[in-house]
Amino acid sequence: MQPDPPSAIGNAASFTPAADDVFGRIANRYDVLCDVFSFGIHRLWKRRVAKVLADEHWSTLLDGATGTGDIILRVLAHDSVQGRSIIASDISPQMLAMAERRLAGHAEQVSIQQLDVEAMPEVPSDSLDAYSISLCLKICDRQLALREALRVLKPGGRIIILEASNIPWKSLQSAYLIYMSVCMPVLGWLATGGDASAYRYLLQGIEQFPSAEALADEMAVAGFADVRFERLSLGIVAIHVARKPFSVDEA
Numbered sequence: 001m002q003p004d005p006p007s008a009i010g011n012a013a014s015f016t017p018a019a020d021d022v023f024g025r026i027a028n029r030y031d032v033l034c035d036v037f038s039f040g041i042h043r044l045w046k047r048r049v050a051k052v053l054a055d056e057h058w059s060t061l062l063d064g065a066t067g068t069g070d071i072i073l074r075v076l077a078h079d080s081v082q083g084r085s086i087i088a089s090d091i092s093p094q095m096l097a098m099a100e101r102r103l104a105g106h107a108e109q110v111s112i113q114q115l116d117v118e119a120m121p122e123v124p125s126d127s128l129d130a131y132s133i134s135l136c137l138k139i140c141d142r143q144l145a146l147r148e149a150l151r152v153l154k155p156g157g158r159i160i161i162l163e164a165s166n167i168p169w170k171s172l173q174s175a176y177l178i179y180m181s182v183c184m185p186v187l188g189w190l191a192t193g194g195d196a197s198a199y200r201y202l203l204q205g206i207e208q209f210p211s212a213e214a215l216a217d218e219m220a221v222a223g224f225a226d227v228r229f230e231r232l233s234l235g236i237v238a239i240h241v242a243r244k245p246f247s248v249d250e251a
């Protein structure tokens with residue numbers, strides 16, 4: 001039986017892990033592909049989001065869709081996070097196996113858990129101080145993911161999102177999208193040895209994902225308070241930070 005198609009509104013890339021296990025297939029090449037697709041710039045984005053994460057006050061952080069643990073490794077480089085607990089989670093066992101290997105030196109601080117960001121019944125409500133998700137909101141149902149993040153956070157807990165965004169200058173954004181649609185298939189085809197899925201999802205997700213302002217509005221509608229964002233690399237990606245309100249009246 002075919003899995004249900006993802007909601008067109010909530011899942012910008014129309015990606016369904018059960019239908020196309022693209023991350024399982026590319027897990028051992030994922031970090032190299034990030035370098036190829038972004039010309040290495042993803043390292044700056046990840047360094048920045050790791051700094052934002054390290055500067056927040058939390059005892060327990062859950063990183064949803066952690067992939068190979070690339071961002072958590074950068075978070076752990078900050079002295080301020082020593083002794084704090086991190087759950088690195090992903091839906092893909094292959095990606096988690098990579099994360100487990102890369103984070104093995106921090107086993108006392110980091111636990112690895114297979115979780116679906118859209119539904120995490122394994123995680124109790126109001127149990128986390130911070131929740132992060134990077135480069136996944138465009139490939140999952142973001143309304144479900146935001147709702148679940150809100151549920152698992154303690155009142156006052158922080159959500160930190162790194163995601164593809166929009167360049168606020170329209171002509172530059174159009175040029176960027178044209179460049180992506182011409183270059184990505186060629187680069188992606190070469191880098192993945194002809195595996196079209198990886199760059200198809202990437203492109204569709206970028207084109208269909210809301211602007212930074214619209215995502216901030218969606219977060220507020222989902223129930224988050226004090227939503228703010230910063231653009232990186234002219235707005236190619238943005239980091240959104242918000243908190244779970246202390247009471248329903250505050251939302």
Ligand SMILES: C[S@@+](CC[C@H](N)C(=O)[O-])C[C@H]1O[C@@H](n2cnc3c(N)ncnc32)[C@H](O)[C@@H]1O
Pocket residue numbers: 017023064065066067068069070071089090091092095115116117118133134135136139140
């Ligand atoms: C583009 S990668 C980002 C990985 C990592 N956060 C980073 O920035 O390097 C997307 C990740 O999301 C995971 N993923 C996709 N759908 C998911 C879901 N519903 N729940 C949890 N993880 C998911 C994939 O397995 C993959 O590891």
